[in-house]
Amino acid sequence: MQPIRMFDSLRVQSPHLASMRDAIDAVLSSGRLVLGPAVADFEQAFADYIGVAHCVGVANGSDALELALRALEIGPGSSVLTVANAGGYTTTAIRACGAQARYVDIDEQTLLIDAEALERALGERPQALVLTHLYGQMADAENIAARCRHHGVAMIEDCAQAHGAARNGRRAGSHGTLACFSFYPTKNLGAVGDGGAVLTADEHLAKRVRQLRQYGWSDKYRVDLAGGRNSRLDELQAAVLGVKLLHLEAENERRRAVARRYQAQVRNPLIRLPTRAAGADDVVHLAVLRCSRRDGLRAHLAGCGIDSDVHYPIPDHWQPAWRDASPPSLPVTEAAAAEVLSLPCHPALDEEEIQRVIEAVNAFR
Ligand SMILES: Cc1ncc(COP(=O)(O)O)c(C=O)c1O
Structure with missing residues (x-):
């Protein structure tokens, strides 16, 4: 595989x-x-x-x-x-x-x-x-x-x-x-x-x-x-x-097509896909989902031969080198950092790969 x-x-x-x-x-x-x-x-x-x-x-x-x-x-x-x-x-x-x-x-x-x-x-x-x-x-x-x-x-x-x-x-x-x-x-x-x-x-x-x-x-x-x-x-x-x-527009369209497939076919009660229109206002640099068991999902995908990444795991106000004595409270930022996971999304992904990602995400329990 x-x-x-x-x-x-x-x-x-x-x-x-x-x-x-x-x-x-x-x-x-x-x-x-x-x-x-x-x-x-x-x-x-x-x-x-x-x-x-x-x-x-x-x-x-x-x-x-x-x-x-x-x-x-x-x-x-x-x-x-x-x-x-x-x-x-x-x-x-x-x-x-x-x-x-x-x-x-x-x-x-x-x-x-x-x-x-x-x-x-x-x-x-x-x-x-x-x-x-x-x-x-x-x-x-x-x-x-x-x-x-x-x-x-x-x-x-x-x-x-x-x-x-x-x-x-x-x-x-x-x-x-x-x-x-x-x-x-x-x-x-x-x-x-x-x-x-x-x-x-x-x-x-x-x-x-x-x-x-x-x-x-x-x-x-x-x-x-x-x-x-x-x-x-x-x-x-x-x-x-x-x-x-010269190829940016076409490649952005490919990225949008990948995001639309994820949007339409990822169906798993443990996973939330943020609503994205994937229209002109969105060039889908990253396909990001949310899952409260993010690290488990990541390990499951790795077991299926699928890479994923976290953008980003540590909010800036919690970075060890920058943290001050009274960091601000940013509840939405902090909750997202614990849950976001990026799926593969680039212009050269083929249909079979997109399908494999969708099936692996949907199979996560
Ligand atoms: C949102 C954002 N801003 C700034 C940068 C910094 O760009 P560079 O890696 O070219 O220094 C990046 C990328 O890495 C980024 O994703």
């Missing part, structure tokens, strides 16, 4: 291998390996795709978050709202800036930020909100952006799990003051190594991020902006991303 993997890099890449190799060859023959035409072309193509004027390629999604915060001058004394169920990347970035993360609880159904709790937190005058489009689901970015504007709070969208998600004709990444993407290989738009990007409609902020990704330089060897580093997207990754962007 073949194991079913959470993500199968070789199979997901295989339809694009020939064009990826051509793109890589073109970079190698150009002799330009850093911040050359491949990065510039990809930045333009991705900005056009998301529908935002500026895209700045950076080294990874975590740097994208940190540099976006730094571009907004978030630092010691600032507080930034976010959720505690999104893997800790945003908290890492906030803490790296010397600012304080303030957590907002999540909605029981979607596991995205809770609108009422957010409204209360916005009233406490934070400097920024990082809005995470988790598991591929697009949060209500349009209304939340309006609430942020009302309160004078900057909004950064974390789109690391939502490449291509759209609502009312606008994509995730086009509502925030800035938006951050990761191109880690397992992402819906994945490189063959690390990569990331910051998008913004604001020319001044785009310029700041461009400076911050390259030591804070305004010109070669002249540091005009503090807080910079080396965080460049490289030419090879950009060339590969340019090829893969």
Whole structure:
């Protein structure tokens, strides 16, 4: 029996291998390996795709978050709202800036930020909100952006799990003051190594991020902006991303088809599938279910040769390195962390594998 993997890099890449190799060859023959035409072309193509004027390629999604915060001058004394169920990347970035993360609880159904709790937190005058489009689901970015504007709070969208998600004709990444993407290989738009990007409609902020990704330089060897580093997207990754962007829509549709099958056919009283429309507002980065006996279910699936994973087991406010003397109470976040389990969901899963996953989940007692 073949194991079913959470993500199968070789199979997901295989339809694009020939064009990826051509793109890589073109970079190698150009002799330009850093911040050359491949990065510039990809930045333009991705900005056009998301529908935002500026895209700045950076080294990874975590740097994208940190540099976006730094571009907004978030630092010691600032507080930034976010959720505690999104893997800790945003908290890492906030803490790296010397600012304080303030957590907002999540909605029981979607596991995205809770609108009422957010409204209360916005009233406490934070400097920024990082809005995470988790598991591929697009949060209500349009209304939340309006609430942020009302309160004078900057909004950064974390789109690391939502490449291509759209609502009312606008994509995730086009509502925030800035938006951050990761191109880690397992992402819906994945490189063959690390990569990331910051998008913004604001020319001044785009310029700041461009400076911050390259030591804070305004010109070669002249540091005009503090807080910079080396965080460049490289030419090879950009060339590969340019090829893969052409297939993103089709691959997102494949992911939605997998989620619809799970939605329609997983029938087990021990398991709850969060309601997902799996329409345009959802690019199904992860297929997440809830089960109070999550670890037993995971072991059962492993026994059937099916990988699964937990996104994420420890909420940020409980991470040992960050836990303070009086962590906030986030009941919905905490309950979800004990129950969520992600099933295999990627564009190369075939019918037989999907069926095997459904049957194994339904057979769990
Ligand atoms: C929601 C979210 N934000 C940020 C990141 C960080 O991206 P990277 O791994 O490229 O640093 C990730 C991915 O790993 C993520 O899933």
